[in-house]
Amino acid sequence: MSFKLTILGTSSALPTTKRYTSAHVLNVHERFFLVDCGEATQVQLRRNKIRFSKLDYIFISHLHGDHFYGIFGLISTFALLGRTKPLHLFAHPKLENIINTVLGSEVPPFKIEYHALEYDKENKILDLKHLEVYSFPLKHRTQTCGFLFKEKEKLPNIKKEKILEYNLSITEIIAIKNGSGLTLESGELIKNEQLVIPPKRPRSYAYLSDTKYSDKYAPLLQQVDLLYHEATFDASKSKMAKKTGHSTAEDAANFAQLTNAKKLLMGHLSARYNDVKLHEKEAQKIFKNATFVNDNDTFTIKN
Amino acid sequence: MSFKLTILGTSSALPTTKRYTSAHVLNVHERFFLVDCGEATQVQLRRNKIRFSKLDYIFISHLHGDHFYGIFGLISTFALLGRTKPLHLFAHPKLENIINTVLGSEVPPFKIEYHALEYDKENKILDLKHLEVYSFPLKHRTQTCGFLFKEKEKLPNIKKEKILEYNLSITEIIAIKNGSGLTLESGELIKNEQLVIPPKRPRSYAYLSDTKYSDKYAPLLQQVDLLYHEATFDASKSKMAKKTGHSTAEDAANFAQLTNAKKLLMGHLSARYNDVKLHEKEAQKIFKNATFVNDNDTFTIKN
Numbered sequence: 037m038s039f040k041l042t043i044l045g046t047s048s049a050l051p052t053t054k055r056y057t058s059a060h061v062l063n064v065h066e067r068f069f070l071v072d073c074g075e076a077t078q079v080q081l082r083r084n085k086i087r088f089s090k091l092d093y094i095f096i097s098h099l100h101g102d103h104f105y106g107i108f109g110l111i112s113t114f115a116l117l118g119r120t121k122p123l124h125l126f127a128h129p130k131l132e133n134i135i136n137t138v139l140g141s142e143v144p145p146f147k148i149e150y151h152a153l154e155y156d157k158e159n160k161i162l163d164l165k166h167l168e169v170y171s172f173p174l175k176h177r178t179q180t181c182g183f184l185f186k187e188k189e190k191l192p193n194i195k196k197e198k199i200l201e202y203n204l205s206i207t208e209i210i211a212i213k214n215g216s217g218l219t220l221e222s223g224e225l226i227k228n229e230q231l232v233i234p235p236k237r238p239r240s241y242a243y244l245s246d247t248k249y250s251d252k253y254a255p256l257l258q259q260v261d262l263l264y265h266e267a268t269f270d271a272s273k274s275k276m277a278k279k280t281g282h283s284t285a286e287d288a289a290n291f292a293q294l295t296n297a298k299k300l301l302m303g304h305l306s307a308r309y310n311d312v313k314l315h316e317k318e319a320q321k322i323f324k325n326a327t328f329v330n331d332n333d334t335f336t337i338k339n
Numbered sequence: 340m341s342f343k344l345t346i347l348g349t350s351s352a353l354p355t356t357k358r359y360t361s362a363h364v365l366n367v368h369e370r371f372f373l374v375d376c377g378e379a380t381q382v383q384l385r386r387n388k389i390r391f392s393k394l395d396y397i398f399i400s401h402l403h404g405d406h407f408y409g410i411f412g413l414i415s416t417f418a419l420l421g422r423t424k425p426l427h428l429f430a431h432p433k434l435e436n437i438i439n440t441v442l443g444s445e446v447p448p449f450k451i452e453y454h455a456l457e458y459d460k461e462n463k464i465l466d467l468k469h470l471e472v473y474s475f476p477l478k479h480r481t482q483t484c485g486f487l488f489k490e491k492e493k494l495p496n497i498k499k500e501k502i503l504e505y506n507l508s509i510t511e512i513i514a515i516k517n518g519s520g521l522t523l524e525s526g527e528l529i530k531n532e533q534l535v536i537p538p539k540r541p542r543s544y545a546y547l548s549d550t551k552y553s554d555k556y557a558p559l560l561q562q563v564d565l566l567y568h569e570a571t572f573d574a575s576k577s578k579m580a581k582k583t584g585h586s587t588a589e590d591a592a593n594f595a596q597l598t599n600a601k602k603l604l605m606g607h608l609s610a611r612y613n614d615v616k617l618h619e620k621e622a623q624k625i626f627k628n629a630t631f632v633n634d635n636d637t638f639t640i641k642n
Contacts, residue, residue: 049419051379051412053386075412076354076379083356099443101415105408109354109378112404116352130443137440140402140433141481178444 037065037166039187039239040336041262043303043329044080048246048268048282049102050307051075055331057102058304060264061086062185062241064167070094071183071243077106078113084332088117093162095169096127097245098180104131108138115144122147126161126171128179129153155179158256172256174247176281182244184257192232202226236339242295245304248278249287254294261337263297266304267328270314273306285315289322300326301335340368340469342490342542343639344565346606346632347383351549351571351585352405353610354378358634360405361607363567364389365488365544367470373397374486374546380409381416387635391420396465398472399430400548401483407434411441418447425450429464429474431482432456458482461559475559477550479584485547487560495535505529539642545598548607551581552590557597564640566600569607570631573617576609588618592625603629604638 040063045056057074061081068091070077081088096104104127114123125131129152151161155173162169170184191213198204202218212218218226242257245266257263265288269277277284283291285302292300300323302315309315312328319326343366348359360377364384371394373380384391399407407430417426428434432455454464458476465472473487494516501507505521515521521529545560548569560566568591572580580587586594588605595603603626605618612618615631622629 050416051382051385053382056382057412075409076359076382079354079356079359079379082354101411101441101445105412105415105441106378108404109360109408112408113353134440134443137437138404138408140437142404 037339038063038336039065039241039261039339040334041241041264041301042084042086043301043331043333043335044077044084045072045074046303046305046329046331047074047102048266048304048306049100051102052307055305056080057105058097058245059106060243061091064185064187066090067092067164069167069169069185072097072103072245073106073110074102075105076109078110080331081110084334088114089119092121093124093169094126095171095183095243096125096131097174097182097243098176098178099128099130099134100178100246103245107131107135111135111139111144111148112142114146115142119144119146122149124149124151124162126151126153126169153179153181155181158253170256172253174244175250176246176248180246182242182247182253184240184242184260186240187238189238190235192235194232198231239337239339241337242297244291246282248281249283249291251291251294254291257295257297259296259298261298262301262335263292263295263299264301264303264329265291267302267315267319268304268306270309271318285319285326285328286322289319289326292319292323292326297323298325299335302326302328340642341366341639342368342544342564342642343637344544344567344604345387345389346604346634346636346638347380347387348375348377349606349608349632349634350377350405351569351607351609352403354405355610358608359383360408361400361548362409363546364394367488367490369393370395372472372488375400375406375548376409376413377405378408379412381413383634384413387637391417392422395424396427396472397429398474398486398546399428399434400477400485400546401479401481402431402433402437403481403549406548410434410438414438414442414447414451415445417449418445422447422449425452427452427454427465429454429456429472456482456484458484461556473559475556477547478553479549479551483549485545485550485556487543487545487563489543490541492541493538495538497535501534542640542642544640545600547594549585551584552586552594554594554597557594560598560600562599562601564601565604565638566595566598566602567604567606567632568594570605570618570622571607571609573612574621588622588629588631589625592622592629595622595626595629600626601628602638605629605631 044059047055347362350358
């Protein structure tokens with residue numbers, strides 16, 4: 037079962053010929069979840085061969101242009117391709133009026149289900165069969181949310197040979213999957229852990245852009261597999277980072293350490309930098325498994 | 340003095356990884372004039388090393404997304420780069436409200452001067468020192484204008500040796516530049532054409548996208564150097580072209596012939612085509628100097 041992140045854009049406000057503005061797409065079991073939608077996201081989706089028909093959920097962190105100006109073209113393209121099924125859009129409540137104004141009389145042939153984000157606390161905003169999505173407030177110049185995508189805990193599988201050995205009934209199987217042991221006719225108790233294979237570890241990905249450093253939601257994000265944290269600036273620009281509601285590479289690394297993340301992905305590079313060597317050096321001093329991402333990078337978490 | 344057209348996007352409604360949506364930029368004497376602004380136009384401008392600071396005039400043919408969804412990002416980028424001088428935007432009057440809604444509280448630090456296009460007749464919409472711009476209605480599904488960019492006729496230059504030979508005064512020079520001959524003290528008349536070098540031929544470029552075939556404005560566009568005419572479809576799709584308010588390659592070629600254009604540039608390719616061989620073959624049977632343009636093509640007209 038796939039759990040693969042594709043980075044579509046890694047620039048901060050100004051796109052360049054090498055870095056588009058913010059957008060990520062997460063493939064969870066071949067369903068696609070788009071996080072932010074900077075200008076030309078639809079072209080980047082095509083470039084990465086993401087099938088539009090498998091994209092039903094879009095999450096917009098905040099209403100700065102570099103995070104949502106691609107939504108109009110993407111919706112138009114969905115319409116031109118004849119989409120009929122609903123599109124779920126999790127965003128600031130103002131986005132609905134903005135989209136309606138831009139599209140004007142070009143009303144799409146599918147329903148856009150708007151889900152208004154809240155900015156005061158963490159919320160579970162989506163609950164699917166295999167996946168949960170949480171939003172949580174970030175500290176930026178405008179109302180902004182981060183997102184946590186987390187596979188659901190699975191029940192353990194029963195060892196096949198035990199089913200045969202003890203001729204288990206459906207009722208017994210359900211009880212054992214939910215943690216019971218098994219009492220034989222002889223009165224002997226077989227412990228649960230002897231009967232089951234532990235479930236595969238749930239995988240997770242968190243997206244934090246744009247934000248100042250804040251430890252507030254570190255508990256929610258403990259041991260996240262892929263922690264994306266913006267790192268617009270290097271350490272020498274920490275005052276500017278604070279002033280503009282952004283982070284340095286050190287901020288991102290400190291947050292990765294605090295959450296015991298498996299891997300830190302940095303992004304949202306200020307256009308003033310020609311490369312990311314300094315960002316990576318500064319981050320890796322604090323948190324070793326840190327990398328600055330490039331457009332079209334992919335990260336697969338196996339289980 | 341430069342007169343150079345750069346093609347930024349050549350796709351119709353759906354952008355692909357090879358063709359962005361519609362945008363052209365015309366360099367007239369190192370001032371840049373942007374015509375349409377599909378998504379990611381700002382990235383294409385960067386790719387072609389067009390200096391944003393020399394771009395003061397934008398012309399939007401109509402309010403279908405593939406012709407204007409890049410305007411929001413471009414305005415935001417101008418703002419981030421600290422632009423203070425006004426930006427002139429020639430477009431449908433509805434665009435002002437759309438832009439204000441999308442930008443929200445992110446009001447740019449420069450004035451956007453909106454110039455509403457009219458859709459009932461041709462109009463001179465801009466009159467600069469060296470250049471005139473005309474709009475004229477096209478036949479599409481929504482109110483749409485084409486644009487004609489035309490260098491102004493220059494006065495002839497006086498041959499240097501004649502200034503010395505006849506010791507011409509400023510008053511005489513002005514009169515000769517405006518067509519007078521010269522009467523010497525002897526009573527001899529020197530004809531104007533013996534005194535002057537004819538001015539360089541004014542160069543011109545016309546943009547027609549999106550439109551059905553129409554001969555109505557052919558007189559305005561006579562002998563245009565660069566005629567851009569959309570050619571969304573090949574001849575086999577002529578019914579669909581008419582139905583959707585678009586043209587075939589043959590339509591574009593017929594219009595080029597009617598206007599005695601120097602060169603026909605076709606664009607706005609439907610995403611159904613993998614290449615443009617058929618379009619070029621069909622057009623060239625009617626009008627030989629026809630080409631289907633690609634993103635980042637440039638065309639320079641010398642004088």
